[in-house]
Amino acid sequence: MTEHATPQQHDSDDRLQLLIEITRDLDMDLDKLLSQILNRLKTVMPGADIGVVYLYDNLQEALIPRSCLGYDQQAMRNLKLFAGESISGRVFQQGIARITQSREEVEQSGGSLNTENERHYRKAIGDRTITSNICAPLTIGEQTTIGTITLSSTHSPFVPKDLDLLTAIAGRISQTIYQSRLVEELRQSEARYRTLVEDLPVGISETSPTGLPLYFNPQALAINGYSPDEINQINVQDLYVHPQDREHLVKSLNAKGHYSYEHQLRRKDGRLIWVRGSTQAVKNATGEIVRYLGIQEDITQERQIGAIRRAVERLRREIWTMRSERDIAQVLVAMRQVMETQEIPFTDCGINVIDDSTAPPTVRFHSMSPEGQWLQTSGHKGASRVLRFWREGHTVYRPDLQTDDPHNEQEAIHPLLPKPVRSVADIPFTYGTLAFNSVTPNAFSPEHIAFMEELSSVLDECFRRLEDLKLIDAKEEQLRIAQKMEAVGHLAGGIAHDFNNLNTVIIGNLTYLLNDLNEDDPRHEDALDAYKAAKRCSTLVEQLLAFSARKVSTPQKIGINATVRELHKMLRRLIGEDVELENDLDPKAGTIYIDRSQLEQVLLNMALNARDAMPDGGKLLVRTRPLDLGDNIFRKLAELTAGHYALIEVTDTGTGMDENTRSRIFDPFFTTKEFGKGTGLGLATAYGIIKQAGGTIDVTSTPGEGTSFLIYLPTQQGQTPHAPIEDQQNKAHGEETILVVEDEPGVLKLAKRMLERNGFTAIEAASPLEAIALVNHYPYTIDLLLTDVVMPDMSGPELVKQLKPLHPEMQVVYMSAYASERFSGEIDQDALLRKPFSEGTITVKVRQTLDMAHS
Incomplete structure (x- = not known):
């Protein structure tokens, strides 16, 4: 009677056969082995329709799927399980195999997945539901867990013997997986090292002690000009231009074990190159040198650059x-x-x-x-x-x-x-x-x-x-001129203060005298001559103040071309018929901000100088054009900043100047004219006027060919001034009370007389201290303070600070013989009355100031 095997016996035989086959196939490729194990487990465990082997990755610090069965492969590749997540993460963390036999146990068997892992896992299993799991750790020795192997079922539960088989298989393959991963990591490391050496931008070589090439990386081959096959046919000693270089290297390696150098090599094509390198001797256990490791770079170009x-x-x-x-x-x-x-x-x-x-x-x-x-x-x-x-x-x-x-x-x-x-x-x-x-x-x-x-x-x-x-030279020249002008300017300021005070009295009283005398009176002509002389004295003082930048100017926006055109007839009469006068005016020359009368004075002076330089006739050209001065192009004009300028060029065809004369042309009191025919202030005055307007003057000249004066003036500087004062010959009247403070008795008396003749009440003080005392006891309103700027005890602005609290509504007009920089920030130009003044100018200025306060 033949005995038939039961289903249980068949199942045991199959499981035993599976263990035998796995043991036999342990030397198989790792990925192929893991895939085969999962597929065989499915045949002996019909319920196992899903399976995965996780291996721990030290760099990512996570369990990474290495082999899968029944999952969406793409979704599983994105999964990274951390210790404690799901049953696999729990088994890895604890190192103990686990089984779940119901859906409820599945859900309770491990920690929940993070959001990203949950999304990838759901995509991997699709719409299936896990009803049972078995999971065994992959362990090396007693404590090191390197991963897990997990089987899942969607229709029937696993039984304890299934977990026993899985645990037995995990034990069999753990060491194989570990060794396989070591070999794999070694291969990867070797590949990385080879890639690194192959891609290095320097030459790496390995040679025998006798000079036979063992290895040359691509860069070493390129440096020497050989292919891999060609390099094996030579001895490295043949590369040296000077044999003693190789001998010295070998001696140093034998003595020290390493050597650094710079020397010449001869490439395959015969070209000589310079290389910088370092060689290390490699010895065996007995201390014998078995090979040389070298590194070198081509420094031929570097040495060429150094030589350059x-x-x-x-x-x-x-x-x-x-x-x-x-x-x-x-x-x-x-x-x-x-x-x-x-x-x-x-x-x-x-x-x-x-x-x-x-x-x-x-x-x-x-x-x-x-x-x-x-x-x-x-x-x-x-x-x-x-x-x-x-x-x-x-x-x-x-x-x-x-x-x-x-x-x-x-x-x-x-x-x-x-x-x-x-x-x-x-x-x-x-x-x-x-x-x-x-x-x-x-x-x-x-x-x-x-x-x-x-x-x-x-x-x-x-x-x-x-x-x-x-x-630097231009700055030094500018400083030299500035120092000269500063010195003469101080002198001019003092002269102007005294002269203008005297002229104010002289011209004012001569005006009254001329008005009182009939023209047929013999004294009228004498008084008129004296009046004209005083006026010429005032003009000379104006020139002194102009070149020293102390003149009180009334700048306004003016068109350059319009000014030159209006001046043409006057220039025509001044220079004479034997000099041709021509204008070349650029329509885009623009507008500038300057006192019109001062600019006319500059151009007239240059025209007169040009006329004198052309005694036999010639040509005078006045040209205008706009300029955009950059930082580099016009650095020779050191005092100008980059920006938009207008250029007025006055060019003659006269005798010209040598370098010595040209360098001194703007010096005050310097003249090339005969004694008594020039003051030496003309061009110095012009220079001062243009500097005061924010510009500069340059001059070029060639003896025998002529001279060009180039006037540079900014076209975008300053604001349009208030409307100019009305005709100075007109007079204004009023009944207001005016306090006149002036330390010069003649000026004080004259100002009081002029104001009273036109209806004003004028009270006088000969000093600031006297004015303060008077105001403290004066019972009536003082409508306007007319004060000198420079006085012995106290300046005009300081006096105003003392009196303003006592009469807040009191208006102020300053009298000045010249514009002192000391008070430039304290005195409004509209509140300034220039000396010498006439009855018309003083009364109109007072009337305008009072009316502006009430408007």
Whole structure:
């Protein structure tokens, strides 16, 4: 009778067979092994329709699915389980196998998933529901857990023997997984190391003690110019230009074990290169050197750059003594020497200096022939070409003018040089271009051009230094003039104060006297002569104040062109018929902010000087144009800031001036006229007027050719002033009370008389202290204070501060012989009455001030 096996026996046999097969296949690829185990478990456990093997990743600090069964693979790849999450995370955390046999137990078996894991897990299982789980830890030794293996069922529960089988399988494969991962990590590490070595930007090599190549990375092969097959056919000793370099390296390695060096090698193509490297000796357990490990980099270009820098530094030291453009010859000599040390095959070199402050820009050519002859020209037919290269701002190299001459240069260059030029390079810099010519075609390599560009940067430094020197010289000249003007200005201020006080009394009383005398009275002519002399004295004082910037001016916005046109007839009469007068007025010249009468005075003075410089006749040109002055272009005008300006140019064709005369032209009391025919204040006055308006004057002159005065005035400065005071011959009347404070008795008496003649009540005080005492006891209202500015005990502004609290409604008018900078911030120009004044000017000023207060 034959016994038949029960289903339970078949099941046990299958499970035992599974363990045997797993044990047999442990040397299989890890991923293939895990996939096979999950599929075989499904055959012996029909309820196991879902399975996953998690392995712990130390970098991510999470369990990562390594092999899956029955899940959406893409969704599982995004899953990262942390310790304690779900049954797998709980088993990993505790190291104990677990079983859940109902849906409720499944939900209670582990911690809930985080939001992101929950989303990925739901997508992985779809709409299925897990009803039972078994999970076993993958453990190495007694304490190290490296992952978990989990089976899940959606229709029938697992039983304890299922968990026993899973635990047995986990025990069998844990060590295999661990070893497989070690091998895998080692392979990855080797791959990373090889990638690192292969991709390094320096050469890495390994050689035998006898010089046989064992390994060269791609960069080491590139440095030496060999392929992998070719490098194995040589001995590294053959790479050394100087055999003693290799001998010295070996001796140092034997003695110290390492060696750092810089020496020359010969590439496969025969080219010599410089390398910087370091070699380490590798020894075996007995201390014997078995191989050399080396690292090296190609420093040929670095050494070339170093040589260029040293050559450039030599040039920089040579040109440091350059003080002006006249010293360019010595710069060209030094540049030629530096070029020759670099073995650059050039024939001629030159510097083209561009001055774009002129219209059109000027090009000055400086060159040095091979024989050392210095050539200097200006304005030849190559100027437009140089300007084009300079504006384009990049190097222009023409390898062979004989075959390709796009700019028609041969016609321009050949007259300047003895031989036909073939190669030409123009390198622009801030102040012009640097030019190199050669009679050899294709003479300059990219390295040569790079060196030339380096030289152009040195020229930039050189010319920038020249600009700084010009700026310093201009500042020193400006300071010298300012100091002179300051000294004479103090003198002028004192003279003006005394003269104008005296003239106020003289002119005022002479005016009354002339009004009282009939014209047929013999004394009338004497009084009139005295009046005219006093007026001329006032004019001289005005000139003193104007050049020292102490004159009280009334600036306003005026059109430059309109002013020049209105002055044309007067200039025509002044300069005479033998001098041609021409205006060249740019419609865009704009408006400026200046006292109109002072600008007319400046132009009249320059026209008179021009007339005197053209005794045999000539031409006087008055030109206007707008200018936008930049920081670099007009640095020679050191006192001007960048901005919008108007230029008034007064040019004559007269005798001109030498440099010594030109440098002193604005000095006060300096004149080239015969004694008694000039005060020396004309141009000094003009300079002071223009400076006071925020501008400056420049002058260019060539003996025998003529002179140009260039007046620069800002077009966007200041505000439109109040309407000018009405005709000074008119008089104003009133009945208000005026307090007159003046330390000069004659002026005090005259001012009181003028006011009272026109209906005002005038009370007088000869000093500020007397005025304070008077006001403290004066019982009536004082409508206006008319006070001198400069007085012995107290200034006018200080007196106002004392009296204002006692009479807050009291208006103020200041009398001044000149505008002192000391009070420029305290006195409103509209409240200033200039001395000498007439009866009309004093009464109109008082009336206007009172009316403005009541309006």
